[in-house]
Amino acid sequence: MLNYLRNLFRGFSAIFYKETVHMRRDSMAMMLALVVPIVEMVILGAAIDTNIRQVNTVVYDQSGVMDVAQEGSSASRDLINHFINSDTFKVYKYVHSDRELNEELVAGRAHVGIKIPLDFDRKLLRGETAQVMVIVDGSDSSTAGTAVNVAGAIGLDQSLQLVLARGINLGQPIEIRPKVMFNPDSRSPNFFLPGLIAVLMLMITVMLTAFSVVREKERGTLEQLMVTPVRPLGLMLGKIMPYFFMGLGEMMILLGFMRVVFRVPVHGSVVLLVALTSIYLFVNLAIGMLISVRAGTQAEAMQSSFSIMLPSIFLSGYIFPRETMPVIFHAMSNFVPATYMINIFRGIILRGAGFQELWLDGLILAVMGIGVLLLAARKFERMVV
Amino acid sequence: MTALVTSGNNPAPANASNLAICAQKLTRKFGDFTAVDQASMTVERGEVFGFLGPNGSGKTTMIKMLTGILPITSGDATVAGIDVRKDPEGVRQRIGYMSQRFSLYDDLTVAENLRFYGRIYGLRGTTLDEKIQQTIERNALQPYLDRLAARLSGGWKQRLALGCSMLHDPSIMFLDEPTAGIDPVARRKLWDLLFDLSGHGITFFVTTHYMDEAERCSHLAYIYYGQIIADGTPDQLRDLPEASPAGTRRFEIDAPQVTSALRTARELPYLKSATIFGRSIHALVEENVTQQDIDRDLRARGVQPQEIRPLTATLEDVFVELTYKKQAKEASRA
Ligand SMILES: Nc1ncnc2c1ncn2[C@@H]1O[C@H](COP(=O)(O)OP(=O)(O)OP(=O)(O)O)[C@@H](O)[C@H]1O
Ligand SMILES: [Mg+2]
Numbered sequence: 229m230l231n232y233l234r235n236l237f238r239g240f241s242a243i244f245y246k247e248t249v250h251m252r253r254d255s256m257a258m259m260l261a262l263v264v265p266i267v268e269m270v271i272l273g274a275a276i277d278t279n280i281r282q283v284n285t286v287v288y289d290q291s292g293v294m295d296v297a298q299e300g301s302s303a304s305r306d307l308i309n310h311f312i313n314s315d316t317f318k319v320y321k322y323v324h325s326d327r328e329l330n331e332e333l334v335a336g337r338a339h340v341g342i343k344i345p346l347d348f349d350r351k352l353l354r355g356e357t358a359q360v361m362v363i364v365d366g367s368d369s370s371t372a373g374t375a376v377n378v379a380g381a382i383g384l385d386q387s388l389q390l391v392l393a394r395g396i397n398l399g400q401p402i403e404i405r406p407k408v409m410f411n412p413d414s415r416s417p418n419f420f421l422p423g424l425i426a427v428l429m430l431m432i433t434v435m436l437t438a439f440s441v442v443r444e445k446e447r448g449t450l451e452q453l454m455v456t457p458v459r460p461l462g463l464m465l466g467k468i469m470p471y472f473f474m475g476l477g478e479m480m481i482l483l484g485f486m487r488v489v490f491r492v493p494v495h496g497s498v499v500l501l502v503a504l505t506s507i508y509l510f511v512n513l514a515i516g517m518l519i520s521v522r523a524g525t526q527a528e529a530m531q532s533s534f535s536i537m538l539p540s541i542f543l544s545g546y547i548f549p550r551e552t553m554p555v556i557f558h559a560m561s562n563f564v565p566a567t568y569m570i571n572i573f574r575g576i577i578l579r580g581a582g583f584q585e586l587w588l589d590g591l592i593l594a595v596m597g598i599g600v601l602l603l604a605a606r607k608f609e610r611m612v613v
Numbered sequence: 614m615t616a617l618v619t620s621g622n623n624p625a626p627a628n629a630s631n632l633a634i635c636a637q638k639l640t641r642k643f644g645d646f647t648a649v650d651q652a653s654m655t656v657e658r659g660e661v662f663g664f665l666g667p668n669g670s671g672k673t674t675m676i677k678m679l680t681g682i683l684p685i686t687s688g689d690a691t692v693a694g695i696d697v698r699k700d701p702e703g704v705r706q707r708i709g710y711m712s713q714r715f716s717l718y719d720d721l722t723v724a725e726n727l728r729f730y731g732r733i734y735g736l737r738g739t740t741l742d743e744k745i746q747q748t749i750e751r752n753a754l755q756p757y758l759d760r761l762a763a764r765l766s767g768g769w770k771q772r773l774a775l776g777c778s779m780l781h782d783p784s785i786m787f788l789d790e791p792t793a794g795i796d797p798v799a800r801r802k803l804w805d806l807l808f809d810l811s812g813h814g815i816t817f818f819v820t821t822h823y824m825d826e827a828e829r830c831s832h833l834a835y836i837y838y839g840q841i842i843a844d845g846t847p848d849q850l851r852d853l854p855e856a857s858p859a860g861t862r863r864f865e866i867d868a869p870q871v872t873s874a875l876r877t878a879r880e881l882p883y884l885k886s887a888t889i890f891g892r893s894i895h896a897l898v899e900e901n902v903t904q905q906d907i908d909r910d911l912r913a914r915g916v917q918p919q920e921i922r923p924l925t926a927t928l929e930d931v932f933v934e935l936t937y938k939k940q941a942k943e944a945s946r947a
Contacts, residue, residue: 242732246718246725253720448714452778454682455710456733457702612683 239458243466247440251470261436262478265428269482272424273490283375285317286338288329291348301349307360307386307402311342316378329363339365340375352390352401359403366408373420376406421492422573423546425482429475429505430512430566431537436471437516438533441608442523460605468513468601475509476502486577495580501573504590508569511597515565518604521611540564545571568593632691633658633785633816634679639688641674648674650839651688656818656832658784661811663830664820665932671839672820673713676787679818680710693785706734709783711774713790713820719763723754726762726777734781748776752806768799775806785816792821804829824929835932837939847928855938856931857897861885863924864907866894874916881910888933895924 251258291304311317317340323329332338341363351358362379366372383404390401441463444450453463483501486492494501515536523529541547543557544566550558561567568589575581575589634656641649649671656662666672677683679690681701690697693707717726727748731741749755752772757765765773771791779786788807792800804826807817819830827833828847835843835850843850850856857863868874875894878887883906885897898907904921911918926934 238735239733242729245732246721246729249721249725249729250718447719448712449716449718451682451712451714452710452716453733455680455705455708456730457705457735458733 236459237462237465239456239462240466243458243463244469247467247470251474258474261432262474262481265432265478266481266485268428269421269424269485270489273421273485282318283316283340283371284338285311285319285340285342286321286323286329286332287319287342287344288323288326289342289344290346291344303349303352304344307344307382308342310382310386311379314378314382316374317342333363333365336365339371340379342379355401357401357403359405362404362406364406364408372408376408379404379406421486421490422577423544423570425479425486426508426544426566426569426573427541427546428482429479429509429569430540432478433471433475433509433512434516434519434533434537436475437468437513438519438523438529439526440467441517441520442526442529443520445524446526460608461601463608464514464517464601464604468510468517471513472506472509475513476506479505479509492577494577496576496582500583500586501576504572504576504586504593505569507590507593507597508565508572511565511593511600514597514600514604518600518607521604521607540566543567544569565593565596631657633660633693634662634818635689635691636675636679637689639675639678639690640686641671641678641683642686647839649678649836652836652839652841653688654834654841654844656816658816659811659814660832661807661817661819661830663827663833664818664836665822665827665833666820666836667838667936669838670836672836673789675836676710676789676818676820680708680787681705682710706781707783708785708787709778709781710787711771711778711789711791713793715770715774717762717770717774717777720761722759722761723765723773724758726773727754727780730777731780736780744780744782748780752776766799767795768802771795771799771803772806775803779810783815785818786810788817788819790820790822792823792826800826824927827928833928835935837936840939842935842939843931850928850931851926853931853935856934857926858885858934860900861897862900862902863926863930864896864898864904865890865922865924866896866907866911867892867919867921868894868911868916869919874911874918877911877914877916880914881907886934886937895927895930897930 287308289301289304289308291301308319312319319342321332321338323332326343329341329343333341341361343361343363345359345361348358348360360383362376364372364375364379383402387402441450444453479502483494487494516533519529519532519536523532539560543550543553543561543564545561546566550561550567553561572586572589575586632655634654636652636654638651638653639649640647640651652671652675664672664675674683678685679692679697681697681704685698692704695703695707697704718729721729724745727745728741731744736744749758752775754769754773754776757769757773762770762773775788775791792803795803800823807819808829811817819826821827831846833843833845833847833850834841843853845853866874866878871889871892871894875887875889878884878894878896881898883899883902885899887894887896889895896907904923907921908918
């Protein structure tokens with residue numbers, strides 16, 4: 229039995245050895261494969277933090293009802309000016325009822341609504357905490373995230389100024405209460421980065437193995453391997469494993485960046501995250517291997533990789549929420565590994581989900597990985613060089 | 614061994630145990646196209662077997678079937694006493710193969726290539742080190758151990774490739790055009806090495822387009838578009854009646870302006886065929902024609918021959934002749 233298994237993976241260690249030498253020799257390319265996703269993440273992560281400007285904002289200021297000539301009280305106007313000066317918000321309309329406020333948001337004319345309560349001035353005067361409601365349209369998750377963050381910062385800043393000006397120290401005078409409508413889960417970059425990591429990992433891992441067999445086919449070394457006693461599974465795992473470790477390292481780096489640079493906290497278990505991620509990496513590497521075995525040339529492998537990756541990215545729920553997809557796309561997304569990975573990532577990082585909630589996603593990924601690898605091995609056995 | 618112009622269905626040999634390779638009616642089709650057509654051959658242990666044929670005639674395809682790389686469409690093949698169809702893995706442990714294309718890893722050093730091929734054949738620890746050391750010595754690779762394979766010259770690449778494909782002590786080696794594109798000295802050295810190894814009982818199955826290499830083989834076969842049309846020792850092939858047809862003899866004619874001399878020679882009524890070799894003409898003429906006849910007739914036509922010598926057929930003559938015959942036969946059948 230043990231012998232049979234050993235036979236099945238014959239040649240593994242030799243191939244593993246050779247591939248690590250290839251990697252060392254080609255360290256520039258490997259570095260590039262490692263660095264590009266990090267750069268991409270930093271750029272995209274920074275972009276969603278700063279690129280939101282002049283978001284249409286509607287204001288419902290109840291505090292100034294006594295003052296007929298002007299909208300709002302002086303304190304509330306200070307706050308609103310602060311919002312306007314931030315450049316993130318563009319107040320284009322003042323409304324006078326909850327209904328109107330809601331209408332503007334539902335119609336999509338405004339993406340942010342600011343509601344200042346009747347007792348805003350009174351509470352400030354008494355040194356109590358005045359609450360300002362900031363309603364954010366969550367259907368655009370990147371806007372929503374920034375809007376919430378900036379609004380919070382403005383509230384804090386304004387409070388600080390008030391405290392300094394008056395010298396009172398009775399806690400925070402103004403509290404911004406964010407409320408995300410339509411898609412209450414969406415907080416970017418919290419929401420955005422975990423998905424991005426899944427997508428970046430998809431891109432580098434599939435590419436890494438997609439060339440590995442077809443390159444040898446083109447160079448003629450595969451023909452030589454065919455007369456050695458190496459078995460398909462030994463060959464494939466030997467080629468996959470070095471990249472697996474590399475992918476795992478890359479993954480850690482990306483997670484580190486997410487945590488340290490973008491301050492996205494991980495609510496769940498990091499160990500579980502790494503364990504499930506390993507399965508995901510394995511699936512992607514196996515897919516790359518299948519592409520490589522099927523392709524006749526490296527160019528063909530490149531094309532196949534893209535024709536797998538791009539739909540995966542769209543279907544995975546990274547860009548469009550799966551719930552809003554047409555039925556057929558929703559059904560197709562069940563066959564996309566990234567779908568499960570994004571669910572796992574968001575689950576562990578944002579919601580603190582554990583093994584109980586995520587074991588099925590892990591199992592599905594494992595089955596996919598083994599299935600794809602066996603398919604590739606079968607294809608390899610029948611390959612004519 | 615008897616020389617044959619085969620029809621492709623020679624009987625199974627009796628002493629099969631002494632055979633390194635035995636192919637019977639081996640056929641490989643690619644779709645409708647038949648690359649190898651009912652090829653039968655036997656190679657005895659310890660032979661240096663030369664396999665010749667024009668480009669695209671099926672040499673590589675034949676080797677791939679015998680080594681188990683390419684599935685056999687029909688027919689039987691036994692290599693090292695093992696049925697290739699039943700136990701391709703068993704065959705693989707006993708053979709070595711050097712493919713027609715450069716088969717080393719460019720970005721690995723000489724030492725790393727050796728280590729990789731040793732390990733993939735399951736060698737470990739001290740056995741691996743010993744085998745590698747032995748290969749290094751035998752092929753004089755010591756000075757190049759840390760050099761990337763890509764930076765080796767053609768001859769050394771071939772030596773390394775040969776070394777890599779023999780690390781597991783195979784008893785039969787398949788070499789597909791091992792000397793293509795390397796210089797004459799390196800070519801000579803490689804062949805010396807092959808004979809050295811063959812002295813240790815290793816059987817070599819070598820394809821080549823070089824006639825001087827064919828001359829050195831102990832056994833030759835010629836394949837023409839999928840069919841083996843000649844099989845025997847070099848001497849036997851040279852004596853084939855088909856190659857030097859009855860009632861003919863060969864002369865070598867030295868003459869200035871050899872191309873125009875050839876044109877003139879072709880006007881001679883008793884000339885069967887003529888080709889240029891270097892600065893001379895090889896002519897196949899009727900048996901009763903003498904040197905004096907040719908000299909007289911050429912001078913009468915304005916060509917001044919310097920020397921005319923009788924000639925035995927070269928292997929190239931034989932293969933060219935056999936090819937013409939085969940073409941003529943096929944044309945008349947069509
Ligand atoms: N995988 C394949 N699919 C289709 N046709 C093939 C395949 N491999 C070889 N052939 C065809 O089979 C014929 C024999 O090819 P093969 O490579 O065996 O010739 P060869 O004698 O080795 O030629 P050369 O001297 O050029 O190496 C050729 O016509 C070739 O095009
Ligand atoms: Mg060939």
